[in-house]
Amino acid sequence: MTGSSPDQVRIARLESLGETSVTQRSDVLRSTNPIVGLTSSRLGRDVFVHRRLCQFLCRSLLDCRTADASVAVAKGSAIEPWAVRAAKLFNVPLLLISVDENDGDISDVVIRGMKVSRDAAVITLSDRVDAIHVRKGGNVERHLRDRILRFRDASTRVAVSVDSGDASQGLIKDGAIGWYLGGRDEDPAPDLPLDATQLPRGPTQWMHTDGQWLVHCTRARQGPWPGETVDQYRDAVLTDHPRATRRGPIDALQRIVQSRSLIASAVTTAKNAPVVCFSSLPMAQILQRRCFRPHLGRWDYEPFGIAIRTSALIKMGVKPVIYGQPGDRSAMHPEDRYRFQAVGKTYDWRSEREWRSKTGIDLGSLSPDDVRVFAKTSTQARDSLHGCPWPVTWIE
Structure with a gap:
C-alpha cells in the first residue's frame, strides 16, 4: 500500500479478516513508530509460570523502549493486566484494543463489525508480535500461525519454553522467530536434612x-x-x-x-x-x-x-x-x-x-x-x- 499512512496499513490488515470499523481514541495507531502486539495463552496461578512470563515481558518492553515503539494489548486478554503494569513501570506507550465492546473511553482502539477474537485483532494489526506464552491447541496458536503464513516475514517472535504443552516449536517450524532467554528456570533447591x-x-x-x-x-x-x-x-x-x-x-x-x-x-x-x-x-x-x-x-x-x-x-x-x-x-x-x-x-x-x-x-x-x-x-x-x-x- 504505497503512500498509505501507518494507520491505514494497519486497518487494512484488519479489514482482510472481514468487514470492520475502527474507532481511534489516541494517536498511537497513526504513529510511524512500530507497534508491538503482546499476546499470551492463559497463565494459570503458578508463580513460576508468572516469573518466566515476566522475564520475557520485561525483555519485550525494554526492546520497545529502545526502538521507541508502543505495545498493543487486547482488553480482557490473559496478558493485559501484566502488560499494563509493565508498560507503566517501563514508561512505554500502551495501546489498549477492544473488539465489539461498548467500554466508554477506556480503550484506545475499538474494533466493531467483524466476528474476530480480540487476540486475532492484536496479532493481525500489530507491526510485530511478541508471543509471551503459547500453549498447544489454543486460539492464540492458531492466530499466530495465520499471521506467520500470511505475512511470510520475521515479525512474529515466540517465547520458547520447555513445557510439554508449549506450542513454540511448531510455530518456529512454520516461520516464527524463536525467542530464548539466557539461563534457565531452576526448581527450588531441595531442603537438606540436618543432624x-x-x-x-x-x-x-x-x-x-x-x-x-x-x-x-x-x-x-x-x-x-x-x-x-x-x-x-x-x-x-x-x-x-x-x-x-x-x-x-x-x-x-x-x-x-x-x-x-x-x-x-x-x-x-x-x-x-x-x-x-x-x-x-x-x-x-x-x-x-x-x-x-x-x-x-x-x-x-x-x-x-x-x-x-x-x-x-x-x-x-x-x-x-x-x-x-x-x-x-x-x-x-x-x-x-x-x-x-x-x-x-x-x-x-x-x-x-x-x-x-x-x-x-x-x-x-x-x-x-x-x-x-x-x-x-x-x-x-x-x-x-x-x-x-x-x-x-x-x-x-
Whole structure:
C-alpha cells in the first residue's frame, strides 16, 4: 500500500479478516513508530509460570523502549493486566484494543463489525508480535500461525519454553522467530536434612493433647499473599524480586512469625467472609492423617504452622464451625454464616473439627505460653524461623 499512512496499513490488515470499523481514541495507531502486539495463552496461578512470563515481558518492553515503539494489548486478554503494569513501570506507550465492546473511553482502539477474537485483532494489526506464552491447541496458536503464513516475514517472535504443552516449536517450524532467554528456570533447591542433634527442639507433649490447642497449618500460596494487592504481587514478579517466587508453606509461616499476625482470607468461604481457619485435632493426628487431594491439587495439611491454646482463642471470639447441608447457610443468622461449612458428599468435612475467626489474629497480644510454632526440619526452615519468639517444635 504505497503512500498509505501507518494507520491505514494497519486497518487494512484488519479489514482482510472481514468487514470492520475502527474507532481511534489516541494517536498511537497513526504513529510511524512500530507497534508491538503482546499476546499470551492463559497463565494459570503458578508463580513460576508468572516469573518466566515476566522475564520475557520485561525483555519485550525494554526492546520497545529502545526502538521507541508502543505495545498493543487486547482488553480482557490473559496478558493485559501484566502488560499494563509493565508498560507503566517501563514508561512505554500502551495501546489498549477492544473488539465489539461498548467500554466508554477506556480503550484506545475499538474494533466493531467483524466476528474476530480480540487476540486475532492484536496479532493481525500489530507491526510485530511478541508471543509471551503459547500453549498447544489454543486460539492464540492458531492466530499466530495465520499471521506467520500470511505475512511470510520475521515479525512474529515466540517465547520458547520447555513445557510439554508449549506450542513454540511448531510455530518456529512454520516461520516464527524463536525467542530464548539466557539461563534457565531452576526448581527450588531441595531442603537438606540436618543432624537432629544440632537442632533446637521445642516441647512436644502439646502435639498429642486433644482439645487444648487449635492448629493452623500453612500452605503454598498461588498469587498474592493475604494482605498483598494484585499490583504488589505483579510488581514483585515483574521486577524479579528475590522473594517473589518464594511462596511455599515455610514462607507463609515466616510471614506469620515476622508480622506477629494471622490475616483472615476468603479462600475457603464466601468472598465476603474472610476467616482464619484452625483444627481442634491433635497436631500429631493431623500429621498422621494428612493426604494429597487431587481435586485441589495440594496436600490437605502441611507440616508447617502455628498452634494457639484453645482457651486463649475462645477469649478472642474464635468459634467452632457449624456443619450442615448447602441450603442451611441461608437460614442462619447473618453474623454466624462465616462459621458454616457444608458436610460434603465425597468427604465428610466434620472430621476436620474446624474452628474459625472472622477477624485476623494478633499473635503479639497473646501470652508466649499460648503459642507454639512447628515446622519440618530443613535448612530453609531453620533460617526462616531464626529468632522466632515462640517455642519451635521441629518435625523430623
